[in-house]
Amino acid sequence: MKPFPRAEISSSALQTNLARLRQIAPASRVMAVVKANGYGHGLLNVAQCLNKNADGFGLARLEEALELREGGVSAKLLLLEGVFRGADLPLLVAHDIETVVHHESQLQMLEQAVLAKPVSVWLKIDSGMHRLGFAPEQFAEVYARLMACPQVAKPIHLMTHFACSDEPDNDFTARQVQLFNSLTQGLPGERTLANSAGALYWPESQGDWIRTGIALYGVSPVIGDCGANHGLVPAMQLVSSLIAVREHGAGQPVGYGCHWTAKQDTRLGVVAIGYGDGYPRNAPPGTPVWVNGRRVPIVGRVSMDMLTVDLGKDATDKVGDDAVLWGPQLPVEEVAEYIGTIAYELVTKLTPRVAVCLT
Secondary structure, eight states, X not given: OOOSSEEEEOHHHHHHHHHHHHHHSTTSEEEEEOHHHHHTTOHHHHHHHHTTTOXXXXXXXXXXXXXXXXXXXXXXXXXXXXXXXXXXXXXXXHHTOEEEEOSHXXXXXXXXXXXSSOBOEEEEBOSSOOSSSBOGGGHHHHHHHHHHOTTBOSSOEEEOOOSSTTOTTOTHHHHHHHHHHHHHTTOOSOEEEEOHHHHHHOGGGOOSEXXXXXXXXXXXXXXXXXXXXXXXXXXXXXXXXXXXXXXXXTTOXXXXXXXXXXXXXXXXXXXXXXXXXXXXXXXXXXXXEEETTEEEEEESOOXXXXXXXEOOTTXXXXXXXXXXXXXTTBOHXXXXXXXXXXXXXXXXXXXXXXXXXXX
């Protein structure tokens, strides 16, 4: 018997999306971003599936990179936030892990370290995100210090991160590209600017590498858009089961607070998933769920372990039938819009109660 709720992860969809991203950015290598447990798809699931095809993997933290190495992943690994302690630098050497340098403290760690061999470094420039990275006026000095540091492999690679690339009509991204290019013109080393939105909407930013996270999983980073519009396939299907089907009379409420009342006689289905599994409590009535080939609306409040859907007066659904919360038939981007959030949050916030199954 299949577990429920479960997140079914399609290995063929992951492969399809990687191939499609190569078509979208034919001159770039693809760094598959697998931080946050592979965007909820399973860190090792995704990395092992793509190990022979992706050019590298982007991670947030050293622990994630070490887990991949222990799991047999041999591809390039890059720590997108860098390391936070000088004691971690020898682990980069031992496990062939590359690191971003975005802060003075990280630069000092390298200058003070004694390592068995130099570390490959990506210098991050703050071109407008104002979160991580060296300011443009600091760039020349920091670059010179890294060049003079014997613990840093040469050439130094260069990167930045976009603030508004998911807004295709906002020219701020073009200005970030221009600033980055002006600062780095003529310097050796590889370059990466584009995240998923950059790769899809700003081809001039694709560079030597694209760092694709959400698009790798078949999801568009742009509100109002859908991955299918770019030839991408949803890699996750979140599935649970009907655990009750019951008659419900007109004028009767359902759920905590009795905030929804039926306008006519109907049949309700109770689905075994709730905010304890990571499905948002604030999903409003009307948020769609896919049951037996059709969309049915959530009614009443989402509970910790359950939610309720209006199946309709003449429904023939039965206990044990699948209920799909999002997937190929019901894009997660659309569900996110109903809830008032972004697809990134939905796929990454699933709790350990949800079984993750690679298919």
